[in-house]
Amino acid sequence: MAALDPPQAPGLSTAPTNLLSGAARLFDYWAILYKRTWKGSAISSFVTPLLYVVAMGVLLGGFIKGDPAKLDGATSYLAFVAPGMVAAQAMTTVFGEVTYPVMGMIKWNKSYFGMIASPLAVSEVILAHLGFVIFRVATTCAVFLAVMAPFGVFTSVAGVFAAFFVQLLIGAAFATPIYAFTAGLKDESAFSLVFRLGMIPLFLFSGAFFPISNLSRWMEALATVTPLWHGVDLTRMLTLGEVDWPLAAVHVAYLVTLTLAGWFWAVRRLSRRMVS
Amino acid sequence: MILARGLRKSFGDFEAVKGIDVDVRRGEAFGFLGPNGAGKSSTMRMVAAVSPVSGGELRILGMDPAVDGPSIRARVGVCPQEDTLDTELTVRDNLYVYGRYFGLPRKEVRSRVDELLEFVQLTEKSGSMVEDLSGGMKRRLTIARSLINRPDVLLLDEPTTGLDPQARHVVWDRLFRLKQQGVTLVLTTHYMDEAEQLCDRLVVMDKGVIVAEGSPLELIRAHSTREVAELRFGVGEHDAIAEKVSDLGDRVEVLPDRLLVYSEDGEEVIAKVHERGLQPAAVLVRRSTLEDVFLRLTGRTLVD
Amino acid sequence: MLTTSVGRAAASPVSAGEATGLLIYRNYLAYRRGWYIFVSGFLEPVFYLFSIGVGVGQLVTGFEFNGQQIPYAEFVAPGMLAASAMNGSLLDSTFNFFFKLKYNKLFDQMLATPLTTLDIARGELSWSLLRGGIYSAAFLLVMVAMGLVSSWWAVLVVPAALLIGLAFGGICMALTTFMRSWQDFEFVTLATLPMFLFSATFFPITAFPPAVRWVVECTPLYRGVVLCRELTTGALSWGSAVSVVYLVVMGLIGLAIVRRRLDALLLT
Numbered sequence: 001m002a003a004l005d006p007p008q009a010p011g012l013s014t015a016p017t018n019l020l021s022g023a024a025r026l027f028d029y030w031a032i033l034y035k036r037t038w039k040g041s042a043i044s045s046f047v048t049p050l051l052y053v054v055a056m057g058v059l060l061g062g063f064i065k066g067d068p069a070k071l072d073g074a075t076s077y078l079a080f081v082a083p084g085m086v087a088a089q090a091m092t093t094v095f096g097e098v099t100y101p102v103m104g105m106i107k108w109n110k111s112y113f114g115m116i117a118s119p120l121a122v123s124e125v126i127l128a129h130l131g132f133v134i135f136r137v138a139t140t141c142a143v144f145l146a147v148m149a150p151f152g153v154f155t156s157v158a159g160v161f162a163a164f165f166v167q168l169l170i171g172a173a174f175a176t177p178i179y180a181f182t183a184g185l186k187d188e189s190a191f192s193l194v195f196r197l198g199m200i201p202l203f204l205f206s207g208a209f210f211p212i213s214n215l216s217r218w219m220e221a222l223a224t225v226t227p228l229w230h231g232v233d234l235t236r237m238l239t240l241g242e243v244d245w246p247l248a249a250v251h252v253a254y255l256v257t258l259t260l261a262g263w264f265w266a267v268r269r270l271s272r273r274m275v276s
Numbered sequence: 277m278i279l280a281r282g283l284r285k286s287f288g289d290f291e292a293v294k295g296i297d298v299d300v301r302r303g304e305a306f307g308f309l310g311p312n313g314a315g316k317s318s319t320m321r322m323v324a325a326v327s328p329v330s331g332g333e334l335r336i337l338g339m340d341p342a343v344d345g346p347s348i349r350a351r352v353g354v355c356p357q358e359d360t361l362d363t364e365l366t367v368r369d370n371l372y373v374y375g376r377y378f379g380l381p382r383k384e385v386r387s388r389v390d391e392l393l394e395f396v397q398l399t400e401k402s403g404s405m406v407e408d409l410s411g412g413m414k415r416r417l418t419i420a421r422s423l424i425n426r427p428d429v430l431l432l433d434e435p436t437t438g439l440d441p442q443a444r445h446v447v448w449d450r451l452f453r454l455k456q457q458g459v460t461l462v463l464t465t466h467y468m469d470e471a472e473q474l475c476d477r478l479v480v481m482d483k484g485v486i487v488a489e490g491s492p493l494e495l496i497r498a499h500s501t502r503e504v505a506e507l508r509f510g511v512g513e514h515d516a517i518a519e520k521v522s523d524l525g526d527r528v529e530v531l532p533d534r535l536l537v538y539s540e541d542g543e544e545v546i547a548k549v550h551e552r553g554l555q556p557a558a559v560l561v562r563r564s565t566l567e568d569v570f571l572r573l574t575g576r577t578l579v580d
Numbered sequence: 581m582l583t584t585s586v587g588r589a590a591a592s593p594v595s596a597g598e599a600t601g602l603l604i605y606r607n608y609l610a611y612r613r614g615w616y617i618f619v620s621g622f623l624e625p626v627f628y629l630f631s632i633g634v635g636v637g638q639l640v641t642g643f644e645f646n647g648q649q650i651p652y653a654e655f656v657a658p659g660m661l662a663a664s665a666m667n668g669s670l671l672d673s674t675f676n677f678f679f680k681l682k683y684n685k686l687f688d689q690m691l692a693t694p695l696t697t698l699d700i701a702r703g704e705l706s707w708s709l710l711r712g713g714i715y716s717a718a719f720l721l722v723m724v725a726m727g728l729v730s731s732w733w734a735v736l737v738v739p740a741a742l743l744i745g746l747a748f749g750g751i752c753m754a755l756t757t758f759m760r761s762w763q764d765f766e767f768v769t770l771a772t773l774p775m776f777l778f779s780a781t782f783f784p785i786t787a788f789p790p791a792v793r794w795v796v797e798c799t800p801l802y803r804g805v806v807l808c809r810e811l812t813t814g815a816l817s818w819g820s821a822v823s824v825v826y827l828v829v830m831g832l833i834g835l836a837i838v839r840r841r842l843d844a845l846l847l848t
Binding site: 054189200209 | 627636
């Protein structure tokens with residue numbers, strides 16, 4: 001063990017200079033983890049969207065008249081439902097990534113405690129984890145969009161690319177608040193409720209499968225305040241190529257605000273939990 | 277290396293550490309002894325700069341943890357009580373990613389990982405998943421991980437709790453080598469043999485305060501006698517006999533199955549017991565240990 | 581000193597009925613604190629019914645089923661009931677069963693008592709069916725309240741849902757005994773999602789070309805969906821009897837395999 005001698009040898013070990021450089025130190029961790037686990041979800045992340053598009057969009061859509069007046073401007077049910085399902089996919093990916101896995105790193109394998117025993121700060125740990133979540137959203141949504149392209153539901157290439165970036169924003173808007181929520185939970189028993197009473201109603205009633213004007217008036221009002229509706233509507237505008245700019249700006253502002261609020265809440269909740 | 281004056285830690289109304297003074301010098305092995313709930317782990321977490329100080333003063337490597345937390349953590353190694361290894365990664369990857377947290381270049385980390393695997397005798401296991409390791413191997417891996425930044429101070433919170441005797445000895449052996457190499461060790465334990473083996477100096481904590489301080493030998497001298505005579509009589513006789521022999525030692529303690537007579541000369545105690553016509557079923561003379569000191573200072577009552 | 585009195589009553593073998601009752605009681609105790617999870621499980625198919633049946637239904641004109649023209653919600657509702665019977669049973673017989681088998685070692689602990697592996701398989705399945713039965717009955721009430729039921733035969737969808745639960749529960753429990761890690765559950769999703777989407781749950785089977793149609797008609801969920809739909813609309817046929825026999829046979833085969841596999845896995 002000559003190398004350990006003397007132990008106070010040139011201290012290359014340093015404190016990170018800012019939030020980003022700290023989070024960047026966790027890159028290798030997430031990269032190695034992803035390399036080990038990506039296969040587990042690869043098939044389903046490709047097959048799931050394909051099945052949904054064929055079943056709901058093509059087959060069920062075959063029984064629905066392509067009336068733009070009833071479909072928020074889409075000329076076929078397939079073109080209407082496709083962007084809705086991409087946005088919903090962005091959301092469900094996030095729900096999966098920031099519930100049980102975050103709880104695991106805090107409570108079960110305690111990896112976070114190892115991380116903050118190093119020079120890294122809680123906010124850097126959170127940023128790196130959220131960065132990974134957004135990466136997951138990016139890959140699943142990119143696959144989804146690619147799968148749907150041959151069905152002829154997109155009007156322009158630029159629209160598709162814009163829609164892709166909107167998915168990242170939707171992902172972030174869900175990721176930070178739910179992360180914060182998880183960070184303060186004692187155990188995982190609340191998660192089944194989060195999925196059943198949070199994610200599934202959002203998935204089904206936020207305008208992904210039918211225009212929210214089909215809901216009763218107060219349900220419609222409720223749907224317009226959900227983040228997924230903002231995401232779905234924005235995505236749909238872009239893929240249909242009919243952008244209502246002022247409304248689009250509202251959607252973006254809403255999602256950005258939610259992301260930031262969730263971020264500060266997350267940092268506060270996790271710090272309180274881990275550094276006490 | 278570590279300096280604490282009137283250090284306090286409270287969680288709400290509960291005061292875990294009630295004002296302690298500690299000096300840890302470069303190159304020494306310093307121990308915190310105490311029963312569960314004595315405040316050892318709270319102290320360690322403050323020293324590791326992951327838990328804010330509630331009161332008093334604390335300096336680690338001359339820095340204030342409230343201001344320079346990350347810089348302190350860059351130069352301290354931490355081996356926590358519960359393993360926080362990443363069970364989804366291999367042995368090698370655990371060390372590698374951890375090294376990266378310290379801002380070390382990839383190449384440098386790789387060479388350190390090889391060295392450390394060698395040091396903790398896990399080279400053959402480098403490709404295994406953490407889940408498949410035994411308790412002792414996990415502990416050694418945690419220790420290796422805490423050395424990845426070549427720390428000036430290594431903090432070990434109950435390093436051998438839950439290990440079998442063989443595994444404990446391997447860990448002790450590695451820690452002893454580190455000490456020889458000049459690494460400052462700070463450890464908590466409730467194993468007296470561990471404290472006697474490893475520590476140059478130690479403090480005994482109980483209910484958040486320091487109740488004794490010194491080298492193992494000094495503590496035994498100050499708080500116990502040189503020898504202990506253990507006498508066994510029939511069940512139920514011990515209380516009555518204790519009265520009869522109470523003058524033979526500095527102190528007599530009655531346990532359910534035996535009497536302990538603390539004295540400078542154990543053989544002499546035995547001889548006198550026989551002189552008084554008492555016939556113990558079994559006798560044993562042994563040297564006082566830290567365990568005697570510990571129980572004397574913190575009591576025999578179970579603390580949970 | 582504490583003294584423990586040694587129980588004189590000799591442990592006697594437990595009858596099959598008692599054993600099943602005990603296992604159900606054990607699960608009831610475990611779930612008592614999570615009653616809200618139990619309740620929320622019922623809501624999922626109701627949400628789907630409102631979303632797809634009512635929301636999307638406003639866009640669809642309605643289908644013909646066994647010669648009758650029916651509104652879309654009335655078409656989807658029995659499909660959701662059958663699908664949720666399958667999903668509930670799957671969850672219990674795969675994820676939950678795997679957890680008990682591999683992680684909390686519940687069955688090892690049970691087999692240290694006079695209980696047998698068959699008792700365990702039967703008890704777990706009974707619990708799962710009990711839960712599924714309560715869910716289906718509640719869902720049927722929702723359907724009645726929404727005016728989606730047009731025949732007294734509908735009362736029989738609860739036993740029909742139990743049959744679906746039994747058929748999937750047995751087979752999936754058997755498959756779970758072969759699983760090595762959570763990653764293998766990927767295949768469960770890959771097998772059940774297509775069934776959920778394509779078993780005439782959301783659209784009539786006439787949407788498929790003849791060859792595909794033939795394949796779909798042979799899948800268990802399709803048999804369950806059609807059976808439920810025939811009951812709630814009152815349009816029974818000889819096909820209904822075929823579905824019943826199909827599901828019963830599937831359940832029995834599953835149970836036989838589980839029993840063997842559990843013996844092999846746990847009694848080593």
